[in-house]
Amino acid sequence: MKKIYLLFLSSLLSLAAFAGNPDRQGEAGAAQLLMNPWAPSAGLHSLGTSYVTGVEAMRINPAGVSRFAGTQVMLGYANYLQGTDISMQAIGVTSRVGENGGFGFSVMSLDFGDIPITTTEQPEGTGALMNLSFINVGLTYSHQFENKVSVGLTLRGVSESTSDVNSFGFAIDAGVQYVTGAAEEFKFGLSLRNVGSRMAYGGQGLATAADNPDQSADYKLTYAQRAAGFEMPSMLNIGASYDFLTQVENQRVTLVGNFTANSFSRDQVGAGLEYAFREQFLARVGYRVDLSAANESTSTSADQSPIYDGISAGASIRVPFARGDVSRRFTVDYAYRSTRIYQGTHNVGLSLSF
Template identity: 80%
Template structure:
């Protein structure tokens, strides 16, 4: 019955991902939902759908939240496209709930640096700074069935606003992970993310002044412009991984592959490798490419090439707070993702597990 439930959920998620119209590519908004502020998974180019766990699972596959034994607190920071003066900040916490359940809460925001306010009358700037607030908050519940199958769902609120215009919407993420093998070395994961309400902007910035049609009136009218609505960037992730164990004592090598179906952009395919020594030192390497979008190919414009040109790498160090007990530990991780423009994206994060 568990296998039946697993494949039924997988089929449901697959069908939901392809319910949209592929002709709408490039029309989605709220792209902050596609950014990854967590360093461990960023070092793998977010390819670890099959075995991601704890706080960062809320960003990729909520089924992994219940696979972290205990409570985890994580902070993340990313210098997005170094040189663009954009950064990501994130914080999250997960905790066990009962024997097999877990709850998680996360918040992520974007900082766009100093942006001068300009007008048609003052194109060089008014002296004021544009106040932008992009933030999303998620609440996750995950449940594990005797360690073989875990499922999870995240409810997320998305807000994008400036001082005089704003937009708000809700999104849902759902996922499943399956573990098998004598040493639980084979893992499979599937997640569907960013299914939600349409969003649209409103506020005083959309007001405009027009002449009064009443010629006898000596005042103008203020009209409210209606902004077009947009959808969130729904994404389907399908991933698998295999742990090579036992060749050398206290060492693990995990090979993974991941396919991402984007409803509003090109699909992606990637593979990664993670090496761990005693689960205290970890090195990560990933490669991801957009399908049907070879940069520089005939008929392809430069700005249609993938932003991330393939490679990512990362390292992590975990220090046990009690000798021999990694369930209580402090970790620090770093990741770098190479980009076609600017100088790449740098992630750094710290976490505490207990």
């Protein structure tokens, strides 16, 4: 318990370093690390820091990987900001190792649709399409202690590239979850995400041809431009949840709360509810807002208002392989998140647990 108290105190002290700062908004890169391709947690606006388990935990809180009893394989697809032709695809696998350990592996990629290549000589397009590749790969290890505490660590490689420009970096996610209560109804979680190396673009695409300073030379010189580096969008999450109706047969209602301290944007706070019937049908709804300064002008607030406009909702249907055994199941998930612009983000997912 002393270690838990020390970790909790350290997280509170680190809030000053991770306090939301609208003045730095837009300075971070690798925004793909802020996107959630998994439908169950997306239906709660990724507020499940305290109780998320399995594959989804690799994105939100790696401590939850070891809390999933067995093996889980999950596929995720998201139509990001419907109308932009941007989509997310992801696959993840987690497995319990021994009595207390758990490993996980995940891959996520972005598809930006068809983007024509244009040049100053051909502003209407060259006829070719831009080849964009945004991929991040995560490897997670989690361990659960006998005193109901679990910890986890994710090492993530982040790659963003075109045919002639690329950037690569490493990020680390770390988290802890604590469960208590007679029926383990109260859960608390902390996660520190996207802490890693600075990234910078490089490659032949940044080279430019300029006139030769030697006036007698009749050829141009090629100069390599050095791009400015950028940081990853690090954040600190603190969450708690409580299960109601645990004494009522076949039903559960979970109240979820979460606070997010962003390094490069405003802090966020959110809450949600998840209802489960026989752990086979689940419905969830969440709401998240940005914490704004009271003295900000209306125009400034509008310019920096979040993409996600508060509400989210989702549902899951779990089909057990054996009657009364929900641990071995096939699951279909869906989630919707309202957005300030475009027509929202839709997530769908399939998972197999055994």
